[in-house]
Amino acid sequence: xxxxxxxxxxxxxxxxxxxxxxxxxxxxxxxxxxxxxxxxxxxxxxxxxxxxxxxxxxxxxxxxxxxxxxxxxxxxxxxxxxxxxxxxxxxxxxxxxxxxxxxxxxxxxxxxxxxxxxxxxxxxxxxxxxxxxxxxxxxxxxxxxxxxxxxxxxxxxxxxxxxxxxxxxxxxxxxxxxxxxxxxxxxxxxxxxxxxxxxxxxxxxxxxxxxxxxxxxxxxxxxxxxxxxxxxxxxxxxxxxxxxxxxxxxxxxxxxxxxxxxxxxxxxxxxxxxxxxxxxxxxxxxxxxxxxxxxxxxxxxxxxxxxxxxxxxxxxxxxxxxxxxxxxxxxxxxxxxxxxxxxxxxxxxxxxxxxxxxxxxxxxxxxxxxxxxxxxxxxxxxxxxxxxxxxxxxxxxxxxxxxxxxxxxxxxxxxxxxxxxxxxxxxxxxxxxxxxxxxxxxxxxxxxxxxxxxxxxxxxxxxxxxxxxxxxxxxxxxxxxxxxxxxxxxxxxxxxxxxxxxxxxxxxxxxxxxxxxxxxxxxxxxxxxxxxxxxxxxxxxxxxxxxxxxxxxxxxxxxxxxxxxxxxxxxxxxxxxxxxxxxxxxxxxxxxxxxxxxxxxxxxxxxxxxxxxxxxxxxxxxxxxxxxxxxxxxxxxxxxxxxxxxxxxxxxxxxxxxxxxxxxxxxxxxxxxxxxxxxxxxxxxxxxxxxxxxxxxxxxxxxxxxxxxxxxxxxxxxxxxxxxxxxxxxxxxxxxxxxxxxxxxxxxxxxxxxxxxxxxxxxxxxxxxxxxxxxxxxxxxxxxxxxxxxxxxxx
Numbered sequence: 118x119x120x121x122x123x124x125x126x127x128x129x130x131x132x133x134x135x136x137x138x139x140x141x142x143x144x145x146x147x148x149x150x151x152x153x154x155x156x157x158x159x160x161x162x163x164x165x166x167x168x169x170x171x172x173x174x175x176x177x178x179x180x181x182x183x184x185x186x187x188x189x190x191x192x193x194x195x196x197x198x199x200x201x202x203x204x205x206x207x208x209x210x211x212x213x214x215x216x217x218x219x220x221x222x223x224x225x226x227x228x229x230x231x232x233x234x235x236x237x238x239x240x241x242x243x244x245x246x247x248x249x250x251x252x253x254x255x256x257x258x259x260x261x262x263x264x265x266x267x268x269x270x271x272x273x274x275x276x277x278x279x280x281x282x283x284x285x286x287x288x289x290x291x292x293x294x295x296x297x298x299x300x301x302x303x304x305x306x307x308x309x310x311x312x313x314x315x316x317x318x319x320x321x322x323x324x325x326x327x328x329x330x331x332x333x334x335x336x337x338x339x340x341x342x343x344x345x346x347x348x349x350x351x352x353x354x355x356x357x358x359x360x361x362x363x364x365x366x367x368x369x370x371x372x373x374x375x376x377x378x379x380x381x382x383x384x385x386x387x388x389x390x391x392x393x394x395x396x397x398x399x400x401x402x403x404x405x406x407x408x409x410x411x412x413x414x415x416x417x418x419x420x421x422x423x424x425x426x427x428x429x430x431x432x433x434x435x436x437x438x439x440x441x442x443x444x445x446x447x448x449x450x451x452x453x454x455x456x457x458x459x460x461x462x463x464x465x466x467x468x469x470x471x472x473x474x475x476x477x478x479x480x481x482x483x484x485x486x487x488x489x490x491x492x493x494x495x496x497x498x499x500x501x502x503x504x505x506x507x508x509x510x511x512x513x514x515x516x517x518x519x520x521x522x523x524x525x526x527x528x529x530x531x532x533x534x535x536x537x538x539x540x541x542x543x544x545x546x547x548x549x550x551x552x553x554x555x556x557x558x559x560x561x562x563x564x565x566x567x568x569x570x571x572x573x574x575x576x577x578x579x580x581x582x583x584x585x586x587x588x589x590x591x592x593x594x595x596x597x598x599x600x601x602x603x604x605x606x607x608x609x610x611x612x613x614x615x616x617x618x619x620x621x622x623x624x625x626x627x628x629x630x631x632x633x634x635x636x637x638x639x640x641x642x643x644x645x646x647x648x649x650x651x652x653x654x655x656x657x658x659x660x661x662x663x664x665x666x667x668x669x670x671x672x673x674x675x676x677x678x679x680x681x682x683x684x685x686x687x688x689x690x691x692x693x694x695x696x697x698x699x700x701x702x703x704x705x706x707x708x709x710x711x712x713x714x715x716x717x718x719x720x721x722x723x724x725x726x727x728x729x730x731x732x733x734x735x736x737x738x739x740x741x742x743x744x745x746x747x748x749x750x751x752x753x754x755x756x757x758x759x760x761x762x763x764x765x766x767x768x769x770x771x772x773x774x775x776x777x778x779x780x781x782x783x784x785x786x787x788x789x790x791x792x793x794x795x796x797x798x799x800x801x802x803x804x805x806x807x808x809x810x811x812x813x814x815x816x817x818x819x820x821x822x823x824x825x826x827x828x829x830x831x832x833x834x835x836x837x838x839x840x841x842x843x844x845x846x847x848x849x850x851x852x853x854x855x856x857x858x859x860x861x862x863x864x865x866x867x868x869x870x871x872x873x874x875x876x877x878x879x880x881x882x883x884x885x886x887x888x889x890x891x892x893x894x895x896x897x898x899x900x901x902x903x904x905x906x907x908x909x910x911x912x
Contacts, residue, residue, distance in 0.1 A: 118479070129831055131493075133253040145216070164280055166204065167259075173270075178362065225237070235266055261275050273394075281386075311448075331412070354386075440499075475850060495516070523583050548603040586721070593882055595863070626645045634786055634787050654722065719736055762792065768822075772789070853878070884901050
């Protein structure tokens with residue numbers, strides 16, 4: 118999907134998993150520099166833009182910022198460039214642009230019929246499934262492709278500028294608040310086939326939380342540079358740079374004018390520029406390549422970035438990002454990237470191409486691909502021992518809802534399939550660090566970061582879901598070692614469930630059940646129990662792998678008795694409801710409501726190949742009822758006193774509805790909202806049950822809401838930006854392809870739920886990835902080694 122410069126909300130993230138990121142807007146502008154181990158929406162680094170200088174012999178040069186023109190509104194108390202934004206808003210820009218990004222490659226095409234060249238920007242960060250190391254590099258490759266559309270030879274320069282904000286951990290929109298404490302140094306670097314500018318801060322300890330550096334480097338040879346703009350105040354620095362470009366073929370290294378007076382307007386800002394110069398013949402194209410890299414290795418050994426809730430440990434309260442275990446600084450980052458560039462970029466492109474070869478509607482593929490942005494956002498990070506950790510989402514300047522929350526991350530499928538080692542690190546933390554001897558699992562992980570254990574009600578959906586996810590992870594990887602490590606904690610978790618949530622020993626959970634809606638349900642309900650029976654079936658499978666005969670018998674009895682009874686008492690003829698005598702006797706229940714998540718455990722069970730956890734026909738009828746009752750084509754007349762993620766002309770799936778009446782006086786929080794993550798898990802389930810058009814209708818509504826005008830296509834907000842629950846969208850691909858996997862037996866199979874004999878799909882397991890053709894009944898390996906994988910017969 119292409120978005121124009123008028124789609125002002127369209128903004129694509131660039132960067133690696135756990136590295137922080139930069140956003141590229143629809144005009145081609147750089148913004149939201151989130152490089153400093155915390156969110157930073159709308160944070161600007163002053164004067165970060167590229168200028169193009171076009172010079173035909175005998176004529177004055179044309180100079181423009183390589184961005185499309187600003188879009189309304191233009192209101193600001195000090196003008197568009199006021200309040201120290203310093204983005205050169207008054208400089209000429211290009212007429213129009215379009216932006217298109219899928220996984221990790223973003224193209225911005227610029228249009229301007231007043232200049233004799235065409236310009237395209239290709240921005241890329243490596244993203245290679247199964248290669249978590251090289252998918253976690255703090256670097257962006259910027260390629261400006263310039264084509265001479267005239268009949269004359271042209272001298273073309275692209276000048277990339279940025280400012281030194283190292284050493285401060287910038288977290289304000291006003292950069293001046295962050296540039297007053299330390300001396301900053303800009304150095305010219307030329308080694309290992311790269312040249313450019315490195316930005317550092319003098320005298321800061323390598324263990325300081327704000328330690329780090331940045332670089333703008335290029336593999337191109339014909340360069341010039343200005344290490345330091347004039348910074349005596351006012352607008353002299355940018356003015357002098359423009360004078361240089363207007364009157365010289367190459368930049369002067371130092372400011373051409375020096376003012377020894379102590380100006381009251383002098384700033385602490387150290388801005389530098391790097392130029393690449395090329396001559397382009399008529400109808401020829403040249404590429405100008407920059408590597409923008411950063412290195413801020415230290416993060417607080419705490420979820421709280423203000424460090425207020427931390428007891429210092431052996432490392433002095435600081436822990437390293439994973440990328441800092443094999444990279445030394447930003448120059449090393451760019452050198453490492455440059456040396457592997459062909460592999461990194463080509464394989465990233467191969468993955469994107471393979472994913473989009475899947476025979477599914479564009480809206481579905483976009484939903485799968487666009488949400489991979491979440492993994493590269495500041496929602497997620499990877500610490501030095503390779504453990505993946507995450508918030509639920511992000512506020513503008515802080516993480517939101519810490520602790521790799523189990524009842525949110527249970528919805529996620531993308532990380533599990535694409536980077537299974539990172540996913541399994543979450544299982545180890547959940548079972549080995551956060552599950553106590555009684556089997557009580559803390560649903561927020563704190564102890565890994567040296568904090569005290571989370572003290573709150575255990576979450577039934579979170580705790581049971583992790584067991585289903587564990588079984589999925591073992592099948593995807595064949596990793597029996599992990600099962601051996603956590604098996605005792607799995608059994609303890611189920612024993613805890615029976616003692617804590619089953620008050621009458623009938624194998625149907627009915628006691629106080631904390632859940633993802635941040636409240637407790639009371640009485641039997643199918644959200645908790647579908648998760649419970651999914652966990653029991655998964656544990657039964659794992660007991661057989663472990664040859665644990667005692668628990669094979671135990672889990673068989675629990676499932677057979679509990680599932681049958683739950684179905685009898687919860688199915689109302691159309692869907693599964695909550696069994697509670699008086700829905701108004703306790704706040705925040707749903708009673709006869711049609712809960713969209715009522716069969717979430719069944720969705721997870723389908724993905725993990727566990728079959729049905731409740732009656733098959735009742736399940737089909739119930740998920741169809743979810744669609745019929747909860748999907749709204751328009752929300753014009755919808756009453757919602759809660760948060761609004763969809764409104765007016767938007768369509769969407771409500772979290773809950775009450776088609777039979779009996780709506781509680783105080784329904785549970787979020788019931789009237791629309792959550793994209795729940796929509797994806799419901800759509801996934803609909804695909805499994807054969808309700809293909811209904812699933813597609815939900816997905817179309819999500820994409821229409823995130824149209825680049827009303828909302829960002831690459832940021833599905835729930836409780837924070839880049840919210841983790843939307844990573845459920847990868848389940849759409851698993852369901853549509855009917856993909857089954859068992860690497861313990863080295864077997865995979867496909868049974869597409871989409872009726873198309875020509876069906877082709879991307880697939881992945883621990884050993885590699887590629888495409889599957891249903892017509893040919895063959896797999897094509899693109900990455901890894903799948904020689905010992907058997908393709909079982911498909912229907």
